[in-house]
Amino acid sequence: MAEIVPVDQFLDWYPGWTPELTDSPWLAERSGPFTKEDESRFWFVDFHWPRGFSPIGYLFVSDCGSWGTQTAAHFLPLPPAKGLVQRMGGPFPYEGEVSTTSEWELGFRAARIERNMGPFLQNFDAIWNERKWELELGLGYFESYDFAGKSLADIGQFMVDARTFHRRAWEIHFELMYPLLGIYLQMYGLCASNGIDPGEVAKFFQGRDSRIMENDRAMWDLVREAQRLGIAEHFDTEPEQIRDHLAKAGGNASVWLTKFDDFLKVHGWRTEGIADTNIPSWIENPASPLGQIRNFLSMDEPHDFEKAMAASHVERDAAIDAARS
Secondary structure, three states: OOOOOOOOOHHOOOOOOOHHOOOOOOOOOOEEEHHHHHOOOOOOOOOOOOOOOOOHHHHHHHHHHHHHHHHHHHHOOOOOOOOEEEEEOOEEEEEEEEEOOOOOHHHHHHHHHHHHEEEEHHHHHHHHHHHHHHHHHHHHHHHOOOOOOOOOOHHHHHHHHHHHHHHHHHHHHHHHHHHHHHHHHHHHHHHOOOOOOOHHHHHHHOOOOOHHHHHHHHHHHHHHHHHHHHHHHHOOOOHHHHHHHHHOOOHHHHHHHHHHHHHHHHHHHOOOOOOOOOOOOOOOOOOOHHHHHHHHHOOOOOOOOEEEEEEEHHHHHHHHHHHHH
């Protein structure tokens, strides 16, 4: 028997909140604080926010959790659901499914996704390249924006434009994630029904380069440069203190810092969590990448990216051959 958890403690959300500020775009169902009627539905706490979110973090709820999932579910479409909807429990978002209840609509949506998945797979590389171009175009503007001499009105417009891009980025995320996840689950079920270990499915798709690998290769380039310049000793301290140690050392350490700053211009917009404005990016606080470089410097052997990629190809091909046999 299902357990009903009372939501009474969340009904007012928090003292002084302004309903108008949560009135954001949505397609299938509006997000917002809990209502008494929500006790009859299933909700799960969003894992992206273990510490809860600050007020501006609500943009993640509206642009990603609500608008992003619901538009993707509509246009793909997802047969059983129309995306996710959010409810606020203090500083924590809870998510639930926007269900499709009409039997006719379920069948209609299923027929559409069946027709759409083939062309999506066949044209995935072209689709991804188009979306990647769009994302990099937008990011280039915001990452290179010069705040010097800007008025409050200029900065206000910058924030509005950033919000527009934030929403579009989440549209792209779910536009690609939902069909890819659907394909993965379909493969999982196909393998299970044909006596193939479903745990092998992930291997079928491995062996492609990624932005994370690009970032890691760039970090290892910095490791080799630190070794070449003979400055590894300056990393033997806490990550928060490494930059100051290098700056005070001068000489080759300053040369290395120039290269590190070039690295941050490209890769420094990463954070240790997503969509949380309370977490500084690497370019704001480089302790994380400096700490990783310190750890890499202590390794006996450098990571061999080419060898690892070749090994992943061998493992992938072996898994595919075994599935075909």
